[in-house]
Amino acid sequence: MVHSTDLSLNAADIKTLKERARALKARLERLERRVSSIQAPGMPGIRIAMVDGDLCAGCGRCSDVCPVRAIELKGKTARVDAARCRGCGLCVDACPQGAVSMQALRMHGKIPKQATG
Numbered sequence: 001m002v003h004s005t006d007l008s009l010n011a012a013d014i015k016t017l018k019e020r021a022r023a024l025k026a027r028l029e030r031l032e033r034r035v036s037s038i039q040a041p042g043m044p045g046i047r048i049a050m051v052d053g054d055l056c057a058g059c060g061r062c063s064d065v066c067p068v069r070a071i072e073l074k075g076k077t078a079r080v081d082a083a084r085c086r087g088c089g090l091c092v093d094a095c096p097q098g099a100v101s102m103q104a105l106r107m108h109g110k111i112p113k114q115a116t117g
């Protein structure tokens, strides 16, 4: 007896695969941005999260994962309290919009009050 397996993809399968590919690409781009920000010149080890207000959708995921409650929503935009941020980067991975990046502090002895774009 010969078994045949239909390996062809229908339109729905292809659509699903394309959506997954887009999601993976977006995640890869976020990770690449994070690596770039880690490698950026500045004061090593002293980095804080920054939110791009134009990209932020106000979902609050970054705030949910922040272990020190350094992020709160102001209206529909996340804002980082730079004085509380510990630079762990969890919010960068949590943001589905790619709106959060890590920035090196360049002002010796000074921490900006707000770290938002």
Ligand code: SF4
Binding pocket: 048, 049, 065, 066, 067, 068, 069, 070, 071, 080, 084, 085, 086, 087, 088, 089, 090, 091, 092
């Ligand atoms: S980098 Fe870490 S500590 Fe800083 S805002 Fe993001 S989650 Fe909070």
Ligand code: SF4
Binding pocket: 051, 055, 056, 057, 058, 059, 060, 061, 062, 063, 077, 078, 094, 095, 096, 097, 098, 099, 100
């Ligand atoms: S996770 Fe991203 S989109 Fe959602 S509130 Fe935070 S910065 Fe904005």
